[in-house]
Amino acid sequence: MGAWATRQRYLIDFAALSLWRHGARSLGLWLIYVLVVFVVASVILYGAAIRREANAVLDAAPDVVAQAMRMGRHEMSTGADIEKLRGLRGADRLEGRLWGYLYDTSAAANFTLQVPSGFDPRFRLERGEAIIGEGVARLRKVEAGKMLFLISPARRFLKLKVKQVLPLGSALVSSDLVLVGEADFRAFFDLPAGQYTDIAMRVRNPAEVGKIAEKSLLALPGHRMVTRADMRRTYEAIFSWREGVLVALLSGALLAFAILAFDKAAGLSAGERREIGILKAIGWDTGDVIGMKLWEGAVVSVGAFLAGTVAAYAHVFLFSAPLIEPVIKGWSTLFPRVTLTPTVDALQVATLGFFTVVPYLAAILVPIWRTASADPDRVMR
Amino acid sequence: MILHPPILALVLASLIGCGLIAWASLFAWRLLARWDLASGAESQIALERRTYLVSTVMAFVMAMQIGALVLFVFNADRMAAMFVGAMCAVGTLNASVYGFPALYAKMAMFFAASLWLVADHVDGRGRDYPLTRFKYRLLLAIAPLALVEAGLSLAYFLDLKADTLTSCCGSLFTPNKDGIAAEMASFDAASALGLIAAALLLAGGTGLAAGSGRLPTGVLRVASLAHGAASLFVFGAALIAIVSALSLYVYEHPHHHCPFCILKREYGYVGFALYLPLFAGTALGAGGAMLRTLPLPASLNVALPSIAGGLARASVAAFALFAAVAAAIVWRSGLILIGG
C-alpha cells in the first residue's frame, strides 16, 4: 500500500513536470478544452435554472384551468360558469381568477396584474395595498412601505401602498407581478362584478385530473380546459426542442474536440517519444507509463473542468448568459426579466463531467497506450 | 424522449461503455485462439501489449459504470417532478416498463465489471498470467450484458415522456400488495433487522476467517467461498432491511417503505452512505470468493491467497461501515418500531 501510494506520487510528480516542460505545446488544446467545458456548462446551468423556474411556476399553478372561448379567442368567464362546476366530485378550491397585463409607459415594461387566490392567506390584501415582484420594484424604484402609482389604458389612476416585495426565488417567481385586491383590480380595469379572466380548480387525486377535465368540459362546453399536465408538456416540448438543437450542435463540437484530443495525444513530439523510450529502457514498464500519462490527462481534465465551470457560472449567474441567450431566446420570452437564482448541484456537475471528461479520456486512451508500448530497446539504436 | 442533459450524458456513457466492451470482446476472441505465453513470437508479444490497453479500457469502463449508476439513480430522483404521481426515483423508473430492468442491468454490470477487475488484478500478479484465459472468457460473458444494459437504458430513455401518469413508492412498497417489493415491505421491522444483523455477523465471521493468514489453506478456501455466499446474503438482507425497517427510521414514519427516497437531499443523502458500502462490500466479497473457485495456479501460490484475504478484509470493513451507518440511523431516529 505504501509503495503503491508513493509510486503514484512519483508518477504524478513526473506528469506534472512533464506538463511543465512540454505544456506550451498543448496549451492551445487545453484552451479549447476550457472553451468546450465553458459552453456545455453554460447550457447546462442555464437550462437547469430555467427549468427550475418553470417547475416553480407549474407547482404553484392550479391543476385545471377553464377558459371561456369565443370564435377561438379567449373570453371572460362568469360567476354562472363557476356555479356549473360547483358540484364536481374530486374538485376542490374552485374559484374565478382575475389577471391581466398592463403596459407601463414610465418603466417601458409589461406588468402582470393579478388578484391573489382567496385560498392563499399569505397574500391577503386590503384596498389600496399591493405586493409586487422584484423586477417591478427595481424598475419603479419603490420598496415596501412606499407608494406605487399605476395608470390604466383608459387613464384611470391606481394608488397603491407596497405591502411587500416578493423575494427572488419564491414560488411565485414572476418578477413582473403586481398583486392587488379584487376591488382595486375591477375598478382599475373597469371590470363588472361576476366576470373573471378564467376559472381555476385543484384536483385532490392526481390520477383523476383527466377525468375531471373531461367532466368540466361537459358542464361548460364553450370552455377550453388546460391541465397542469398540458402546460408542463408545452414547456417540456419547448425546452426539449431547444436544448436538443443545442446539444446536437454541441455534440458535433464535442466529437470534433475528442478527435482533436486524440490527434494531439497521438502526435507526440520526437522529444517526448524519446523520453518515453528512455523511461522504458531504464526500468519503467508499459503500466508505469500508462499510469503517468493518465495522471497527465487527469491534471489537464480537472484544470479545464474547473476553469470552464467557474467561467460558465460567472457567465450565467453574474452576467445573465449574454453569449447563449440569443440561442435560447425562446425560453426567455416565456420568462420576461427573470434573474436566475444561482444554484449548482451535484447532478449538473456530474452531468458536465460525463459530457466533457469522459469523451476526453476515452479519446486519449488508445494514443496513450500506443506511446507507452514503445520498445524499450529503441533508445539503444 | 426527454432531451435532458443528464439523460444524454447517460446515453453517451452507455454507448461509449458498450462500444469499448464490444471492441474488447473482439480482442478476447482473437486472444483465446492464439494465446501462448511461452512463445517469443512477435504476434504473441503484440497480443501481450494489447492486454495492457484492454485492462486500462476496462478500468475506465468500470469507473464510468459506477458514475453512471449513481447518476442514473440521482437523475431519476430529480426527474420525479416531471411525472404525475412521482415523488422520487421509483416514480421515474416506473414511468416506463424499461425503467427498473435498466436499473437492474446497470447494477449487474457494476458487479460483473468489478469481478473482471479483480480477475485482471490477480492475473497481473502471476508471472505467467495464469488467469488470462479465464479473464477473457469472463469478458466474453460480460459483453452481452453490456449490450443488454445499453439497449435497456436507451429503450427506457426513448420511452420516457413528460407527465406520464406513474405509480410511486407509496403504492409499490406497500405490505398488503403483490410482488417482490410488497413482500419486502411486509417483513416486520424486528425480524428484518434480525436478519441483516445475522447476515452481517455471518459475513463478518467468515470474512475475518478468510482474511486471517494463519488458517490452513483448505479452511481459508472454504471460508472465502462462505464469505462470498454470505456477502450475497447480506446484499439481499440489506435491501429487505432498508425497505422494511431502515427507511422507516430515516423518514420517521411508520408506513413509508421506500429504498429511494433515502437518497434525497431532505434526508441528507443518507442513502448513498448506505448503498455505497453495501455495493462495495458485496462486490469485494464476491470477488474474493470468485478467486477461490479457480484452481490455484502455481505462480499465484502466494499472491492469490493474500489478495483473496485482502478482499475479504476489505469487504468486512465495507460491511462494518454499512452496519455503522444503519445503526446510527436507528439510534438517531425519533421513531420507535421495536419494543417501545
Place this chain on the structure above:
Amino acid sequence: MLELADVTKLYNQGRPNEVAAVRGVTLDIEAGKVTVLTGPSGSGKTTLLTLIGCLARPTTGRVRLNGEILSGLPEKFLADVRRRTFGFAFQRFNLIAGLSALDNVMLPAYPLGPPHRRLTARAMEMLANLGVDHRAATAVENLSGGEMQRVAIARALVNDPAIVIADEPTANLDGALVGQFLDIVATLKARGKTVLMTSHDGRISGAPVVDRVVAVADGRIAEAAA
C-alpha cells in the same frame, strides 16, 4: 550467473524484411567480471545486450539469471527483473532534458515506489560517489560531457543492480574521459558488480580491467578470448 542458451532474435518476423540479428548464441557471463562484446557494425552486439538486459524477449532459446528462466516472462515481470538486476548506461547518455541531475538519477526507482527521503539520499550518495553531487540541482542540459556521463552512470546504479550494462559507452568521448570511464569501471568491479559492455574501441577491449572479450560476427559468437 547469466546464461544464454541457443538464443535467436528475429526482427520483422514473417515479413519480407525479416532480419536474424542473433542466431543461436550460447554464452555464459560470470559474476563480478568485466566482459566486452566486440565486432563489426551490424553484427548483433546491441541486440545481444538487449536480450541479456531483459529489454527484449528472444524469439527462441533461453535466458537464465541465477538459474531462473527469464525468456517467456511477460513484459511486466521482465521489467521488474530488469530494474532490480540491471543498470543501463547508453552511448548518448539518454538523460531527460529539463530535469535536474538528481531527478534523472531518481527516475529508475520510481516504479518501485521507495520512500521519497530514502530515494533522495540514495541518489545523492550515487552522485557523490562519482563526484558530481555539487551539480545535483542543475538541469542536465547544462552539464559538461563528463558530468553527463557520470550522472548517467549514477542513474544506472541507483537501484543497486548486480549487473551494469553499457552500450558503446565511450563512442562520443575524448581520450581523457575514456580513462575516467575505465576508472569508474574498475571501482564498480572492485565493489563486486558485473559489467557488460559493447565497444569498437581498442582502448576499452585492451584495458587491463577487462576480464573477457567476446567477438561477435553476423549474429554469432566468433571466438572468446581471455
